[in-house]
Amino acid sequence: MRDGRYDVKVMVPGLREDYEYDGIKIYGFKRFGIGDSDYFSLFTDAFKKHAFAEKLKQMGLNPSSISVCHLHLVERLCFLGAWLKRRNPHCLVLAHHHWTGLYDYVGGAMAKFGVVRMIEYLRLRRDFSIVDAHVFCSEICRQGFGHLYDNDRMRDLREMLPLGSCLPQMHYRDSVVCYNGIDTSVFNPGKDGQEHDVFRIGCVANFIPCKSQITLIRAFARVYHEMSGAELVFVGTGKTREMCQRWVVDKGLSKQIFFRNEVPHLELETFYKSLSLYVLPSCLEAFNCSLIEAWACGVPCMATDVISFKEVLPKEDWDKWLFPAKNEEVLAEKLLWAYKTRPTRQRLSRDLDINKITRQFLDRIDVQRMM
Secondary structure: OOOOOOOOOEEEEOOOOOEEEOOEEEEEEOOOOEOOEOOOHHHHHHHHHHHHHHHHHHOOOOHHHOOEEEEOOHHHHHHHHHHHHHHOOOOEEEEEEOOHHHHHHOOHHHHHOHHHHHHHHHHHHHHHHHOOEEEEOOHHHHHHOOHHHHOHHHHHHHHHOOOHHHOOOOOOOOEEEOOOOEOOOOOOOOOOOOOOOOOEEEEEOOOOHHHOHHHHHHHHHHHHHHOOOOEEEEEOOOOOHHHHHHHHHHOOOOOOEEEEOOOOHHHHHHHHOOOOEEEEOOOOOOOOHHHHHHHHOOOOEEEEOOOHHHHOOOHHHHHHHEEOOOOHHHHHHHHHHHHHHOOOOOOOOOOOEHHHHHHHHHHHHHHHHHO
């Protein structure tokens, strides 16, 4: 949604060439990382600040003219927001958190060195305290903020280092939950809804361990013989896909379980509407977009009870649509129930229209800027 309140500029570290997308200019500046990561940020942040400042100058932007700085990739870029805040105290700096797991990576590849990890933690704590507000895409994500102090690696660190027990806890000035929204002009059930000749279960996700697609595969294998003609279709690639495909072949399920590569985002609507049920067996999510996109297309959705889907699902429906993570037995029972009952429209307890969410978010920004 664009309502003309702000002239938006998007800056991306590591982007080699500037470009325009849907009327918005995207600017790149040098990252000074190694490979695809910022493992040695302790030694490269000064170079990044210089590259960031030079790019602002090239864009004709003075730090004093910037009203709002909205940061993503927070653990890597928060120091830039802090740098900007020091030069322009009137700039509203927001740190947007999209992932609960990032808090386990304080120090990156250098985290095996306790002193480096401690310094990284203290730097993050310093920069996070300067930020005006932390924006979380779910309550689970907000709760995960404490992991910066309480995760296993930090507990080990406090025990390992002299004075480690004196490390201060993480804190922030303000926080707000802003759920990921749905573009309902693209993802919607249509006028007539969908009727399917085949009971098709779908899942869109990268194949990485925390997504746990193998749990869904094993659950489907338990009951597919009671689900005449049913199919299971995955969209995505990643390091665990080969293992999943090998398991399917070994069990002789290649005619029931299918794997597809990624498709352009706007083409996912067609895939969602081909489904009778969407299932996300993930063990770790901040807030999954494909899940709510499938829901917006009129597809009933199931997910684990440890991720944020339950935050937007009425509590009285939890038993119906949620299952324990990595529990193929319970999931198998729910798949069979869905096949036999063919549930249709599913209720959510929140309005996730992206235009409404964006408008509310901008209203909050305006209020904070006036404070």
